[in-house]
Amino acid sequence: MAERLEGSCRCGAVRFAVESHTPYPYQLCYCSICRKTAGGGGFAINLMGDAATLEVRGRDALEIYRAEIADGEGHCRTGSGERNFCGRCASALWLFDPHWPELVHPFASAIDTPLPKPPSKVHLMLRFKAPWVVPEIGPDDEMAQDYPKLSIEEWHRARGLWID
Ligand SMILES: [Zn+2]
Numbered sequence: 001m002a003e004r005l006e007g008s009c010r011c012g013a014v015r016f017a018v019e020s021h022t023p024y025p026y027q028l029c030y031c032s033i034c035r036k037t038a039g040g041g042g043f044a045i046n047l048m049g050d051a052a053t054l055e056v057r058g059r060d061a062l063e064i065y066r067a068e069i070a071d072g073e074g075h076c077r078t079g080s081g082e083r084n085f086c087g088r089c090a091s092a093l094w095l096f097d098p099h100w101p102e103l104v105h106p107f108a109s110a111i112d113t114p115l116p117k118p119p120s121k122v123h124l125m126l127r128f129k130a131p132w133v134v135p136e137i138g139p140d141d142e143m144a145q146d147y148p149k150l151s152i153e154e155w156h157r158a159r160g161l162w163i164d
């Protein structure tokens with residue numbers, strides 16, 4: 001059985017639940033978007049769930065932010081990722097990208113049900129981290145300047161942590 005994750009925003013206007021095969025909060029994203037919109041420690045922690053199982057209460061309070069992303073040649077494009085947040089209290093809730101419609105990526109910070117402790121972590125998008133952020137790298141942790149080698153599914157499967 002996949003794990004049912006339940007989450008909410010700080011003010012309670014939005015509550016949600018989603019089934020996840022990959023509930024370990026191991027992926028710390030230091031990109032400037034996560035850091036500014038969700039990253040209390042200089043990073044945000046992305047989970048992954050099955051979009052088809054997403055239940056939302058209080059949808060009228062939801063707002064969506066699509067970040068502009070520089071392409072490195074002086075231009076910006078608006079990213080396809082839809083960052084869902086509460087329009088009343090501004091809590092970051094989940095990321096949904098129409099290019100991967102079967103997935104939804106809740107932020108661990110919004111989840112209220114207990115999550116399992118990850119045996120190790122992956123620190124990603126380190127080239128975008130703020131200078132004041134000193135990552136706490138554990139002995140088995142992985143560091144990536146951009147995207148990590150393994151997908152969230154692959155990381156869980158490689159460790160026997162995928163939940164059917
Ligand atoms: Zn709220």
Ligand SMILES: [Zn+2]
Binds near residue numbers: 125
């Ligand atoms: Zn990020």
